[in-house]
Amino acid sequence: MSVIERVVRFPVNALEYTNILLTTDDANVGTTPKEVVWTHRETTLYRYRSANRRYQVPLLLVFALINRPDIFDLRPGSSLVEYLLDEGFDVFLVDWGYPDEEDGEMGLDEFVCDELDWAVRETLRAAGAEELTLMGWCIGATLCAMYCGLDRDGRRAPVKNLVELTMPIDGRQSNYAKWVGDEDFDVEQVAELYGSLPGGAIDFANKMLKPVTNFWTTYRRLWDNVQEGTARREAYQTMAKWVGDNPPFPGRAWAQWIELMYRDAGLVRGGVRLRGRSVDLRRIDQNVLVITAGADHIAPRPGTMPFFDLISSKDVEHLARPGGHIGLVAGSAARKELWPEISQWLAERSDPRD
């Protein structure tokens, strides 16, 4: 396109560009039909409707305490949930909701020992199964690992398969650790002052890891695409809406997370206790699939690797792929590359129905 053409088309392009940005909040995310199975406080357990269930072991999706779990079901044609349903899995999703100041006292113990434990219980009841597959992403993956590693007086967690997507286990080498790892930073005080950390503040901190990319390049690229006529409105808007939808992080859980991940690395060193019960990753003997992303700046691959030395599972697979923390699983290439691999791994371990 010549310079003259660009100048002539500038008003139209500017209109389209601003329209894409201003109507982002109208984008539809998480549209796959689902039913509420169980609720408690802010937590909701959903079951996705399907007439094509071919496996007996249900699959429970668990997302992080930051951002929304809609990333599992971003938009039709680019939805991991939709893909897994088509493949015949019985898919459930636990949604942590929008915690507010009154939920500030919720810690990791509440999330692991109550919310996740009860969501697992309700999933098994609804599916009529004895065991399930847990698929966690980011902090959700760490919560799943903690759940499986929790002391249950000798009883095993009712989890057959554990799928961990871009999971942080030891964050001491990450940039976050440089920000919040210093003992002078009083996390308890900040948590107490806020009650629940505002989602916008968490989002700002995440974006500051790559400030130019997040605050400038994303918008510049969109402008280029609009100029070239290649802007994919729906793809941009759904992802931008998801990125901008930030629920508050319960203060106590946030303070515990900082301590566990960026100061103490308790999961690697051992000694983590939730409600007086020890969390030991050596208790994990499930079939395990771990997926790490080479360009992950939020949960860098080296921070996941200690997991393999700790667990007792005999069936362990690691898919080390290029890509980012979210893009690896939710990007446009995932449907052709990563999802079929996940589905095949699950299919071999999810007991086909007769």
Place this chain on the structure above:
Amino acid sequence: MADGRNGAQSPEEQVRALFEEAESNTSKAFEELVSKPSFGRLMAMSAENTAALTRVAFDMVDLLWRNLRLAGRADIVRLSRQLHRNEDKLERVLQEVESLRDEMTRDREREEARS
């Protein structure tokens, strides 16, 4: 216009390439900057100060509100916490009822099978 045949770049393409290079270098420089401990300290102190100021502002508004004998945020939070505690207890009772019902169903099935 670009002359793709001999690989030479038009002035526009050259400007664009320069811009992208500058953008990439700036991006790397900022990423290096934010990975410095001093930047981390700055972020941490800003977070502490913002939290404290937010709290002071909320408390002041809340104090004014409550002196007008109107329910403030603190009252709503306290009520919500009580509701949460009730919900927690209800959930535990519900789970007990459900497991008792399951147990009774299993017993009945066992007896039916026996008879």
